[in-house]
Amino acid sequence: MKTKLSRSFTLVILLTLALTGCHTTRSTRSMTDTPATFTRKQRNALLTPLAQYPTDVQAVTAKTSISFNYEGYSATVKGRLRMRRDEGVQMSITALGLMEIACIEFTPQGAYIIDRVNKRYVVFDYSSGWMNLAGINFNTIQSLFWNRIFIPGEKEVWRKTGSFTMTDNGASYLVEPSRQRTLKCQFHTDADCKELQQTKLNLKQYAATWEYGRFETTDDYTYPTTHDVSVSGSSRSIGANINLSNISTLDTGWDSTTDLSRYKEVDVDQLMSILKMLK
DSSP states (O other), X not given: OHHHHHHHHHHHHHHXXXXXXXXXXXXXXXXXXXXXXXXXXXXXXXHHHHHSOOTTOOEEEEEEEEEEEETTEEEEEEEEEEXXXXXXXXXXXXXXXXXXXXXXXXXXXXXXXXXXXXXXXXXXXXXXXXXXXXXXOHHHHHHXXXXXXXXXXXXXXXXXXXXXXXXXXXXXXXXXXXXXXXXXXEEEEOTTSOSEEEEEXXXXXXXXXXXXXXXXXXXXXXXXXXXXXXXXXXTEEEEEEEEEEEEESSOXXXXXXXXXXXXXXOOGGGTHHXXXXXX
Protein backbone atom coordinates (compact mmCIF):
# COMPACT_ATOMS: atom_id res chain seq x y z
CA MET A 1 0.00 0.00 0.00
CA LYS A 2 2.83 2.40 0.88
CA THR A 3 4.53 1.74 -2.48
CA LYS A 4 1.29 2.35 -4.37
CA LEU A 5 0.66 5.55 -2.40
CA SER A 6 4.18 6.75 -3.14
CA ARG A 7 3.88 6.01 -6.84
CA SER A 8 0.41 7.53 -7.17
CA PHE A 9 1.32 10.69 -5.29
CA THR A 10 4.49 11.38 -7.25
CA LEU A 11 2.78 10.78 -10.57
CA VAL A 12 -0.17 13.00 -9.68
CA ILE A 13 2.10 15.79 -8.48
CA LEU A 14 4.28 15.48 -11.59
CA LEU A 15 1.33 15.82 -13.90
CA THR A 16 -0.67 18.29 -11.82
CA LEU A 17 2.03 20.67 -10.78
CA ALA A 18 3.38 21.21 -14.30
CA LEU A 19 4.09 24.92 -14.26
CA THR A 20 7.34 26.83 -14.83
CA GLY A 21 10.18 28.63 -13.47
CA CYS A 22 11.98 31.82 -12.84
CA HIS A 23 14.30 29.88 -10.48
CA THR A 24 14.38 32.90 -8.22
CA THR A 25 15.53 32.68 -4.63
CA ARG A 26 13.64 35.05 -2.36
CA SER A 27 14.99 36.03 1.03
CA THR A 28 12.69 36.43 4.00
CA ARG A 29 13.27 36.99 7.66
CA SER A 30 13.16 34.13 10.11
CA MET A 31 9.80 32.86 11.29
CA THR A 32 10.99 33.68 14.83
CA ASP A 33 10.89 37.43 14.10
CA THR A 34 8.11 39.25 15.88
CA PRO A 35 5.17 39.27 13.44
CA ALA A 36 3.07 42.34 12.77
CA THR A 37 -0.42 42.32 14.26
CA PHE A 38 -3.30 42.55 11.82
CA THR A 39 -6.88 43.38 12.62
CA ARG A 40 -9.58 41.27 10.99
CA LYS A 41 -10.39 44.19 8.66
CA GLN A 42 -6.75 44.60 7.62
CA ARG A 43 -6.32 40.86 7.02
CA ASN A 44 -9.50 40.75 4.96
CA ALA A 45 -8.36 43.69 2.81
CA LEU A 46 -4.95 42.10 2.17
CA LEU A 47 -6.07 38.52 1.54
CA THR A 48 -9.32 38.90 -0.39
CA PRO A 49 -7.54 39.78 -3.70
CA LEU A 50 -5.34 36.69 -3.28
CA ALA A 51 -8.30 34.41 -2.56
CA GLN A 52 -11.04 35.77 -4.82
CA TYR A 53 -11.22 34.99 -8.53
CA PRO A 54 -11.66 37.90 -10.96
CA THR A 55 -15.38 38.22 -11.63
CA ASP A 56 -14.87 39.39 -15.22
CA VAL A 57 -12.56 36.51 -16.23
CA GLN A 58 -14.16 33.11 -16.78
CA ALA A 59 -11.47 31.38 -18.86
CA VAL A 60 -7.73 31.58 -19.54
CA THR A 61 -5.86 29.92 -22.41
CA ALA A 62 -2.18 29.93 -23.35
CA LYS A 63 0.47 28.13 -25.37
CA THR A 64 2.89 26.15 -23.23
CA SER A 65 6.45 24.91 -23.38
CA ILE A 66 6.82 22.21 -20.73
CA SER A 67 10.10 20.82 -19.42
CA PHE A 68 10.23 18.16 -16.74
CA ASN A 69 12.52 15.56 -15.27
CA TYR A 70 11.54 12.47 -13.31
CA GLU A 71 13.91 9.77 -12.07
CA GLY A 72 16.49 10.48 -14.76
CA TYR A 73 13.93 10.93 -17.53
CA SER A 74 13.63 14.41 -19.00
CA ALA A 75 11.72 15.95 -21.88
CA THR A 76 10.56 19.27 -23.27
CA VAL A 77 7.22 19.35 -25.07
CA LYS A 78 4.77 21.87 -26.45
CA GLY A 79 1.08 22.12 -25.69
CA ARG A 80 -1.74 24.31 -24.43
CA LEU A 81 -3.19 25.34 -21.09
CA ARG A 82 -6.95 25.84 -20.90
CA MET A 83 -8.75 26.84 -17.72
CA ARG A 84 -12.44 27.55 -17.19
CA ARG A 85 -13.23 28.70 -13.66
CA ASP A 86 -15.05 26.12 -11.52
CA GLU A 87 -15.32 23.75 -14.51
CA GLY A 88 -11.92 22.47 -15.58
CA VAL A 89 -8.17 22.83 -16.05
CA GLN A 90 -6.55 21.15 -19.08
CA MET A 91 -2.89 20.73 -19.98
CA SER A 92 -2.46 19.25 -23.45
CA ILE A 93 0.73 17.87 -25.00
CA THR A 94 1.23 17.95 -28.76
CA ALA A 95 3.61 16.19 -31.12
CA LEU A 96 5.41 18.46 -33.59
CA GLY A 97 3.12 21.22 -32.43
CA LEU A 98 0.25 19.67 -34.39
CA MET A 99 -1.35 16.53 -32.96
CA GLU A 100 -2.47 16.32 -29.34
CA ILE A 101 -1.10 13.07 -27.93
CA ALA A 102 -1.91 13.46 -24.22
CA CYS A 103 -3.94 15.62 -21.91
CA ILE A 104 -3.94 16.20 -18.16
CA GLU A 105 -7.45 17.19 -17.16
CA PHE A 106 -8.86 18.30 -13.82
CA THR A 107 -12.60 18.55 -13.24
CA PRO A 108 -14.74 18.83 -10.09
CA GLN A 109 -15.33 15.07 -10.40
CA GLY A 110 -11.71 13.92 -10.64
CA ALA A 111 -8.26 14.21 -12.22
CA TYR A 112 -7.55 12.43 -15.50
CA ILE A 113 -4.42 11.67 -17.49
CA ILE A 114 -5.54 10.91 -21.03
CA ASP A 115 -3.58 9.06 -23.73
CA ARG A 116 -5.13 10.37 -26.96
CA VAL A 117 -3.12 8.06 -29.22
CA ASN A 118 -4.07 4.75 -27.59
CA LYS A 119 -7.51 5.90 -26.35
CA ARG A 120 -6.93 5.22 -22.67
CA TYR A 121 -6.89 7.16 -19.43
CA VAL A 122 -6.01 7.06 -15.75
CA VAL A 123 -8.37 8.60 -13.19
CA PHE A 124 -7.65 9.90 -9.68
CA ASP A 125 -10.72 10.24 -7.45
CA TYR A 126 -10.60 13.15 -4.99
CA SER A 127 -13.21 11.54 -2.74
CA SER A 128 -11.29 8.39 -1.81
CA GLY A 129 -7.98 7.36 -0.33
CA TRP A 130 -5.15 9.73 0.53
CA MET A 131 -6.43 12.56 -1.68
CA ASN A 132 -9.62 12.77 0.38
CA LEU A 133 -7.64 12.50 3.62
CA ALA A 134 -5.38 15.38 2.58
CA GLY A 135 -8.27 17.54 1.41
CA ILE A 136 -7.04 17.60 -2.19
CA ASN A 137 -9.96 18.42 -4.48
CA PHE A 138 -10.65 20.38 -7.62
CA ASN A 139 -10.55 23.69 -5.75
CA THR A 140 -7.05 22.89 -4.45
CA ILE A 141 -5.74 22.25 -7.96
CA GLN A 142 -7.67 25.12 -9.53
CA SER A 143 -6.23 27.52 -6.95
CA LEU A 144 -2.68 26.41 -7.77
CA PHE A 145 -3.19 27.03 -11.47
CA TRP A 146 -5.05 30.32 -10.99
CA ASN A 147 -2.43 31.65 -8.54
CA ARG A 148 -4.73 31.81 -5.50
CA ILE A 149 -4.47 30.94 -1.81
CA PHE A 150 -6.65 28.07 -0.58
CA ILE A 151 -7.59 25.88 2.37
CA PRO A 152 -7.47 22.14 1.53
CA GLY A 153 -10.98 20.76 1.28
CA GLU A 154 -12.66 24.19 1.40
CA LYS A 155 -14.38 26.33 -1.24
CA GLU A 156 -14.76 30.10 -1.65
CA VAL A 157 -12.02 30.87 0.86
CA TRP A 158 -12.30 34.59 0.07
CA ARG A 159 -15.29 34.44 2.43
CA LYS A 160 -13.05 32.91 5.10
CA THR A 161 -10.03 35.20 5.21
CA GLY A 162 -10.28 35.10 8.99
CA SER A 163 -9.22 31.45 8.76
CA PHE A 164 -5.66 32.44 7.80
CA THR A 165 -2.73 33.76 9.80
CA MET A 166 -0.32 36.36 8.41
CA THR A 167 3.29 37.10 9.22
CA ASP A 168 5.04 40.19 7.87
CA ASN A 169 8.54 39.08 6.90
CA GLY A 170 9.58 42.44 5.49
CA ALA A 171 10.33 41.22 1.98
CA SER A 172 7.07 39.24 1.86
CA TYR A 173 4.04 38.10 3.78
CA LEU A 174 3.72 34.52 4.95
CA VAL A 175 0.10 33.32 4.85
CA GLU A 176 -1.08 30.00 6.33
CA PRO A 177 -4.44 28.37 7.10
CA SER A 178 -5.09 28.64 10.83
CA ARG A 179 -6.04 24.98 11.15
CA GLN A 180 -3.77 22.79 9.05
CA ARG A 181 -4.90 19.33 7.94
CA THR A 182 -2.79 16.44 6.69
CA LEU A 183 -1.71 18.61 3.76
CA LYS A 184 0.25 21.57 5.17
CA CYS A 185 0.26 24.82 3.16
CA GLN A 186 2.34 27.99 3.17
CA PHE A 187 1.81 30.94 0.83
CA HIS A 188 4.40 33.67 0.23
CA THR A 189 3.38 36.99 -1.30
CA ASP A 190 5.33 39.99 -2.52
CA ALA A 191 6.20 42.87 -0.17
CA ASP A 192 2.89 44.63 -0.94
CA CYS A 193 0.75 41.50 -0.68
CA LYS A 194 -0.40 42.06 -4.26
CA GLU A 195 0.86 38.84 -5.86
CA LEU A 196 1.17 35.24 -4.71
CA GLN A 197 4.75 34.34 -5.51
CA GLN A 198 5.20 30.92 -3.93
CA THR A 199 3.12 28.05 -2.54
CA LYS A 200 4.67 25.32 -0.40
CA LEU A 201 2.94 22.01 0.30
CA ASN A 202 3.89 19.22 2.70
CA LEU A 203 2.21 15.81 2.91
CA LYS A 204 3.94 13.42 5.26
CA GLN A 205 7.35 12.69 3.69
CA TYR A 206 6.58 14.66 0.52
CA ALA A 207 7.27 18.34 -0.10
CA ALA A 208 6.35 20.47 -3.10
CA THR A 209 7.22 24.06 -4.00
CA TRP A 210 5.41 26.02 -6.71
CA GLU A 211 6.93 29.39 -7.63
CA TYR A 212 5.24 32.00 -9.81
CA GLY A 213 7.09 34.62 -11.82
CA ARG A 214 7.07 37.10 -14.72
CA PHE A 215 3.57 38.44 -14.26
CA GLU A 216 2.05 39.93 -17.40
CA THR A 217 -1.21 41.72 -18.04
CA THR A 218 -3.36 40.52 -20.95
CA ASP A 219 -6.95 41.58 -21.61
CA ASP A 220 -6.78 43.57 -18.33
CA TYR A 221 -5.94 40.37 -16.43
CA THR A 222 -2.57 39.81 -14.70
CA TYR A 223 -1.25 36.25 -14.64
CA PRO A 224 2.18 34.62 -14.00
CA THR A 225 3.73 33.37 -17.24
CA THR A 226 6.48 31.33 -15.57
CA HIS A 227 6.09 28.72 -12.85
CA ASP A 228 8.70 26.53 -11.24
CA VAL A 229 7.60 23.32 -9.55
CA SER A 230 9.68 20.87 -7.57
CA VAL A 231 8.60 17.79 -5.62
CA SER A 232 10.71 15.63 -3.34
CA GLY A 233 10.15 12.69 -1.03
CA SER A 234 10.55 8.93 -0.69
CA SER A 235 14.04 9.21 -2.25
CA ARG A 236 12.58 10.70 -5.42
CA SER A 237 12.65 14.17 -6.92
CA ILE A 238 10.63 15.76 -9.67
CA GLY A 239 11.15 19.06 -11.44
CA ALA A 240 8.70 20.65 -13.85
CA ASN A 241 8.55 23.99 -15.56
CA ILE A 242 6.35 25.63 -18.15
CA ASN A 243 6.61 28.89 -20.00
CA LEU A 244 3.30 30.40 -21.06
CA SER A 245 2.78 32.60 -24.11
CA ASN A 246 -0.14 33.99 -26.11
CA ILE A 247 -2.26 34.23 -22.98
CA SER A 248 -5.88 35.12 -23.63
CA THR A 249 -9.08 35.47 -21.62
CA LEU A 250 -11.22 35.72 -24.75
CA ASP A 251 -10.84 32.18 -26.18
CA THR A 252 -13.83 30.28 -24.75
CA GLY A 253 -14.77 27.95 -27.64
CA TRP A 254 -13.63 24.67 -26.13
CA ASP A 255 -15.07 21.89 -23.94
CA SER A 256 -14.16 21.81 -20.26
CA THR A 257 -14.19 18.00 -20.17
CA THR A 258 -13.35 15.11 -22.50
CA ASP A 259 -15.95 12.53 -23.50
CA LEU A 260 -14.27 9.34 -22.27
CA SER A 261 -16.92 6.93 -23.56
CA ARG A 262 -14.54 5.77 -26.33
CA TYR A 263 -11.53 5.51 -24.01
CA LYS A 264 -10.36 2.62 -21.83
CA GLU A 265 -9.53 3.16 -18.17
CA VAL A 266 -6.15 1.69 -17.20
CA ASP A 267 -4.22 1.29 -13.97
CA VAL A 268 -1.74 3.90 -12.79
CA ASP A 269 1.10 1.40 -13.38
CA GLN A 270 0.55 1.81 -17.12
CA LEU A 271 0.87 5.58 -16.92
CA MET A 272 4.60 5.66 -17.62
CA SER A 273 4.04 4.37 -21.15
CA ILE A 274 2.21 7.64 -21.84
CA LEU A 275 5.30 9.57 -20.80
CA LYS A 276 7.53 7.37 -22.93
CA MET A 277 5.68 8.59 -26.02
CA LEU A 278 7.34 11.95 -25.47
CA LYS A 279 10.85 10.64 -26.22
